[in-house]
Amino acid sequence: xxxxxxxxxxxxxxxxxxxxxxxxxxxxxxxxxxxxxxxxxxxx
Amino acid sequence: xxxxxxxxxxxxxxxxxxxxxxxxxxxxxxxxxxxxxxxxxxxxxxxxxxxxxxxxxxxxxxxxxxxxxxxxxxxxxxxxxxxxxxxxxxxxxxxxxxxxxxxxxxxxxxxxxxxxxxxxxxxxxxxxxxxxxxxxxxxxxxxxxxxxxxxxxxxxxxxxxxxxxxxxxxxxxxxxxxxxxxxxxxxxxxxxxxxxxxxxxxxxxxxxxxxxxxxxxxxxxxxxxxxxxxxxxxxxxxxxxxxxxxxxxxxxxxxxxxxxxxxxxxxxxxxxxxxxxxxxxxxxxxxxxxxxxxxxxxxxxxxxxxxxxxxxxxxxxxxxxxxxxxxxxxxxxxxxxxxxxxxxxxxxxxxxxxxxxxxxxxxxxxxxxxxxxxxxxxxxxxxxxxxxxxxxxxxxxxxxxxxxxxx
Numbered sequence: 487x488x489x490x491x492x493x494x495x496x497x498x499x500x501x502x503x504x505x506x507x508x509x510x511x512x513x514x515x516x517x518x519x520x521x522x523x524x525x526x527x528x529x530x
Numbered sequence: 531x532x533x534x535x536x537x538x539x540x541x542x543x544x545x546x547x548x549x550x551x552x553x554x555x556x557x558x559x560x561x562x563x564x565x566x567x568x569x570x571x572x573x574x575x576x577x578x579x580x581x582x583x584x585x586x587x588x589x590x591x592x593x594x595x596x597x598x599x600x601x602x603x604x605x606x607x608x609x610x611x612x613x614x615x616x617x618x619x620x621x622x623x624x625x626x627x628x629x630x631x632x633x634x635x636x637x638x639x640x641x642x643x644x645x646x647x648x649x650x651x652x653x654x655x656x657x658x659x660x661x662x663x664x665x666x667x668x669x670x671x672x673x674x675x676x677x678x679x680x681x682x683x684x685x686x687x688x689x690x691x692x693x694x695x696x697x698x699x700x701x702x703x704x705x706x707x708x709x710x711x712x713x714x715x716x717x718x719x720x721x722x723x724x725x726x727x728x729x730x731x732x733x734x735x736x737x738x739x740x741x742x743x744x745x746x747x748x749x750x751x752x753x754x755x756x757x758x759x760x761x762x763x764x765x766x767x768x769x770x771x772x773x774x775x776x777x778x779x780x781x782x783x784x785x786x787x788x789x790x791x792x793x794x795x796x797x798x799x800x801x802x803x804x805x806x807x808x809x810x811x812x813x814x815x816x817x818x819x820x821x822x823x824x825x826x827x828x829x830x831x832x833x834x835x836x837x838x839x840x841x842x843x844x845x846x847x848x849x850x851x852x853x854x855x856x857x858x859x860x861x862x863x864x865x866x867x868x869x870x871x872x873x874x875x876x877x878x879x880x881x882x883x884x885x886x887x888x889x890x891x892x893x894x895x896x897x898x899x900x901x902x903x904x905x906x907x908x909x910x911x912x913x914x915x916x917x918x919x920x921x922x923x924x925x926x927x928x929x930x931x932x933x934x935x936x937x
Contacts (some may be wrong), residue, residue, distance in 0.1 A: 505687070506794060512690040513790040520694055 541724050542664045548673055550721030551657040552680030554614065557715055558621070558652035560684025561708050562590075562645065564692035571701040572637075582634040586642040588887060591765070593646025594653075595883025601650040602659065602876030603737060606869065610660045611723040617651025618715035624648055625712060629705035652715055654681065654855060655879055659872030660722045662863045668808070670863060674856035675804010682800045682852055686793030735931075740870040743931075744877065749865060749924040753858055754881040756816060759917035760854045761885030763823055763910050767847060768792070770893040774903050775840060784837045788844040795848025803853035804860075812857045812864075813924040819850050819857075820921065824914030826850070831907055864926050 489497070512519040569583050605613040624644030631637040650656075657677055665673040695704035735743070744750045772785035806815055830843040862874050893906050 502797075505683070506797065509687045509690065510790065510794055513786065516690060516693065519690065520697070523694065 542660070542722070544665050544669070544673065546721050547660055547664045548676055550718045551661055551677050554715050554718050554722075555653060555657055555677055555681035556684035556687075557711060557718075558617075558649060558684070559681035560688030561621070561625075561692075561712060562649060563685040564689045565641070567689070567692055567696055568701055568705070571696065575701070576632065576637075578634060578637075582637065584890075585634075586638040588890060589638055589642030590646040590649070591883050591886050591890075593643045594649040595880040595886075597647045597650035598655055598876030598879045598883070599873055600876070601647075602655045602870075602872035602874070605651075605656045605659050605872040607737070609724055610656045610872065611719050613651045613656050614719035614722065615716055617648045617656070618712055618719065620644055621648035621652060621712035621715070622709040625705050625709035629702040648712070650876070654678065654859065655872050655875035657722075658859045658863070658875050659868065660724065662868035662871040663724065667864075671807035671812070671856060671860045672804050674860050675801045675807065678800035678804060678852055678855045679797050681855075682793070682796040686790075686797060689789075689793070735869065737870065737873065740866070740873070741877075743929070744866060744874050747865070747929060749926075750862075750874075750878075752920045752924050753861060754878050756820065756917040756921050757854065757858055757878050757882040758885035759820065759913040760858075761882035761887075762889040762913055763885075764851060764889070765886040766889035766893045766906060766910060769890050770897070770903060770906070773897075775835075777903075778835050780835070780837065780840065784840055787837075788840050791841055791844035792848040792851055795845045796851040796853075799849035799851055799853040800856060802849070804856040807857050807860050812861050812926060813921050816854060816857050816861075816921040816924075817918040819853055820914045821918040823847065823850050824911045824918070827907060827911050827914070831904075861924065861926055865929050867928065 565587060569580060572578070573580055573583055601613055601617070624640050627640035627644065628637065631640050654677070658674060661673050661677060662670060692704065692708070695707055698704075699707065768789070771788065772782070775785045775788065776782065803815065803819070826843060826846045830839065833839045858878060859871075859875050862878060863871050866874055892909070893903065896905050897903055
């Protein structure tokens with residue numbers, strides 16, 4: 487199923503903003519990110 | 531008879547080039563950006579002074595610039611793919627040896643020279659050559675903006691990752707893990723493998739002809755001068771601002787958030803510059819960036835220094851941080867064509883790195899001599915104004931060439 491260009495653009499920008507927000511968060515609360523990464527790692 | 535340059539037909543799809551190129555610069559720019567995090571653990575563990583570490587990083591910046599034209603020349607001649615493979619391997623070896631070095635000399639050789647050379651083969655100049663040859667001219671500025679934004683994102687995102695790795699596995703293992711990450715450039719380089727160029731029709735410009743032509747062309751000299759200022763300003767602020775803020779009594783947290791804001795807004799700035807470069811003359815945008823940097827620094831110095839003023843300054847400087855990269859390289863491509871784009875970008879970048887070296891060194895030297903950063907801040911302002919003026923007369927149209935003798 488192909489996406490409309492506008493939807494693809496919106497999805498791309500959402501992903502970019504989410505990635506930037508996650509990285510910004512990791513600067514402000516590194517402990518939370520370490521905790522999150524440890525939990526994610528434990529799933530494997 | 532005269533002719534303007536002709537660009538070869540693209541051989542790779544734009545999506546493929548953008549995706550692989552962006553991921554490569556994310557890795558190569560990102561890995562190096564967090565090296566400051568190793569300063570304390572390495573110097574404490576090895577019993578070195580901070581000067582030993584700083585010297586190796588300064589050499590890395592110079593090696594990156596000095597090897598740039600050569601890496602670019604090889605990429606233009608033999609393909610970016612091969613240069614990326616060698617660059618990736620050098621990066622990995624450099625990182626491993628950086629972790630194993632027990633003397634200052636070995637550390638300078640690995641963290642300084644090897645990694646500097648590796649960066650010259652895996653960063654913008656080499657990637658922009660492939661982008662230039664495979665993205666249509668009308669989308670080139672935008673594509674360069676995307677690649678620059680990816681590098682900016684790498685710088686922004688890798689710092690917390692590297693901080694986590696050092697805390698989780700120790701500084702030495704963190705370097706070995708990063709060496710594995712640097713090797714990921716190899717599979718990505720396959721996405722930038724251009725088929726052997728079909729035998730060129732008609733006479734072609736030689737490397738030496740291209741170098742002579744560029745260095746005799748006033749606009750190229752002006753671009754190099756402007757880029758020198760960019761390196762001076764950016765690296766001085768990046769390296770010395772945390773100490774400046776501490777001297778003025780602000781907490782280290784403010785400096786951390788300031789660098790974070792620079793990184794975050796840099797992503798938008800580089801992308802935005804690429805997009806704007808598609809619609810407006812790049813020389814005016816470059817001038818605007820340099821003059822706005824000067825205005826931002828003056829406002830920062832004159833306004834009362836508070837965490838809020840630092841954050842506003844950092845956000846503004848972030849937008850203007852690497853936004854010169856896609857514009858400068860797009861002008862080079864526009865004027866000289868894409869045949870030797872990596873090499874010519876390498877020369878322009880060499881000038882940037884000399885500025886970077888002087889920004890760090892003069893920042894420290896003048897601080898030691900005068901007891902404050904004031905003089906260097908005003909040099910940043912004056913150089914910004916000079917760069918803004920120097921960029922105005924740049925000609926962005928394709929260079930007219932006299933007919934070349936058959937090769």
